[in-house]
Structure formats: C-alpha cells, structure tokens
C-alpha cells in the first residue's frame with residue numbers, strides 16, 4: 073500500500089513537472105473572441121537577462137537563446153478598438169501608438185504565462201529566470217476590409233526592436249530574409265446584432281489570431297520606435313501641433329489655470345461694467361441724442377432752415393448743458409454739423 077502511494081506520488085510529480093515544462097503555445101486564447109496572448113518568436117534577437125542572484129542593480133546582459141515577445145491582443149466588448157499591449161492599432165489613428173513588449177525564452181511555460189497573467193505583469197518588467205526585458209517595437213501594419221466592411225483583416229509585423237536596458241541601447245532587426253520571422257494576422261468580424269439594446273458600433277469580435285509569413289504584404293503604416301513619441305512622428309507638423317497643444321494643456325494644469333481663471337473673471341467683470349456704463353449713459357443721454365438725431369434728419373432736406381437748427385441747438389444749451397461746462401463741446405458738435 074505504502075509502495076503504491078509512493079509510486080502514485082512519484083508519477084504525479086512527474087506529470088506536474090511535464091505540465092510545468094510545457095512551453096506556452098504561440099497563441100493562447102484567454103477569452104474566445106476578445107482576448108489572446110501571442111508569443112511571437114523574435115528571430116535574430118539576443119536574449120536579455122539580469123543575473124539577479126548577483127544582487128540588485130546588476131547590468132542587463134545578453135545571450136543567444138531562442139526567445140519571443142508577448143503580445144496581448146484584445147478587443148473590448150463595448151468599443152470597436154483592437155489593442156495590442158494596450159495600444160490601439162485599429163482603427164488607425166494619425167498618431168501611431170508606441171508599443172512595448174516583454175521578452176521571454178521560447179520555452180516559456182504555460183505555468184509561467186499563467187502566473188504573468190494572474191499578476192497582470194504581461195507588459196510590465198518582471199525578473200524571472202525566463203526573461204522579462206522590455207522592448208520597444210518598430211512595426212508595420214495594414215488593414216484590409218473584407219466581406220463589404222463586415223470583416224477586417226489586420227496584419228501586424230514587428231520589424232525591429234529596441235531596448236534601453238543594457239548599458240548600450242540595443243536595436244535589432246528582426247530577420248526576414250529566410251521568411252522565418254512571422255507576423256500576426258488578426259481577423260475581426262462584425263457580430264450580428266442580437267438585441268435591440270446592443271449598439272451597432274460595439275458588435276465586433278476576433279475570429280482568428282495566427283502567425284503567418286510576412287512575405288508579399290505591402291504595409292500601409294510604419295512606425296519606427298525611436299522616431300515616434302506619443303505625439304506622432306518627430307519632426308512632422310502633426311507632431312509639432314500636438315506637442316504644443318499638450319504643453320499648453322500641461323501649463324494650464326500646472327496651477328497657472330487658477331491664475332488664468334482669475335484673470336478671466338477680472339476681464340469679465342470689466343466687460344460687464346463697460347456694458348453697464350455704455351447702456352447706462354445711453355439712457356441718460358437719450359434726450360440729447362434724440363435731439364441731435366432729429367436735427368440731422370432735418371438738415372438732410374435740401375431746403376433746410378438753418379435758423380430752425382440753431383433754435384434746436386440753443387434748446388440744448390437751455391437744457392443746461394452749457395452751464396455744466398460742456399458748452400464748448402456742444403458748440404463744437406454744432407459746428408461740425
């Protein structure tokens with residue numbers, strides 16, 4: 073009996089070890105139609121690692137080991153946006169997003185992957201024996217409509233990776249000569265509208281995620297990691313405009329906003345006061361204005377009686393304007409007429 077138990081325990085241990093060592097597949101489905109993890113083999117990339125047994129803050133080193141990049145391909149239920157590692161790649165925006173990916177060894181196991189997912193560290197640096205370096209991706213992408221806009225085929229090809237982790241930053245071209253380097257092909261499909269409550273826009277789901285040969289694809293977009301930042305391609309007018317706008321927003325955000333509001337309030341009060349003065353004075357000067365207006369109209373007749381006008385003008389003096397020291401002005405106005 074004891075022997076049998078010992079045998080059972082031993083075989084269980086072997087089975088568990090086998091499962092643990094099972095390398096993760098190229099495509100792991102987390103949620104059918106919405107969430108996938110792609111393990112994209114990185115041809116020609118050195119494997120970066122940190123020998124943490126030698127203490128903290130040791131430099132990153134590289135060795136030649138087959139490795140792969142992890143891509144989190146997801147499509148939220150409520151929005152038609154396809155994301156790779158949190159970066160929206162469809163629909164295409166003017167500013168192509170920067171995408172980072174974690175590097176792992178090719179035989180990265182299912183268990184390790186499950187752990188990364190559980191701890192939400194898929195796109196964060198993590199130091200395990202199987203890797204954890206973060207790379208910035210330079211990529212091509214293109215999007216093709218199919219079946220009359222009811223389906224989209226999205227190609228995503230990483231052609232270069234960059235890492236600033238080693239002392240000397242590293243840039244590696246992904247080897248495409250022998251057709252070994254694969255790209256990601258994603259097909260998304262418009263879901264049939266099942267209920268009236270569902271908005272039409274949101275009805276998309278991922279049908280397939282696969283790795284295919286990148287040969288023959290003419291890519292529509294290109295994003296070079298070092299030439300782009302969050303405002304777009306450095307040196308282009310779009311970049312200049314959006315970085316200026318963002319700097320302006322930041323400036324407003326940095327407490328100057330309060331001052332700005334204060335100044336605006338002051339200007340507002342000033343304007344209200346001005347308006348009040350203008351309209352207020354308009355009311356005061358109404359009678360005089362009317363008199364002037366009437367005079368002008370009468371003058372426009374060819375057989376104008378100057379004496380009449382004078383009489384009117386005098387009546388203004390009689391109103392007491394002269395007495396208040398405004399006489400000069402009034403006379404002036406009369407003359408200019």
Ligand SMILES: *[C@@H]1O[C@H](CO)[C@@H](O)[C@H](O)[C@H]1NC(C)=O
Pocket residue numbers: 144145146155157158159189192193194195
């Ligand atoms: C993958 O990305 C989506 C959104 O971009 C996120 O909600 C999800 O948690 C990510 N999955 C993993 C396993 O990190």
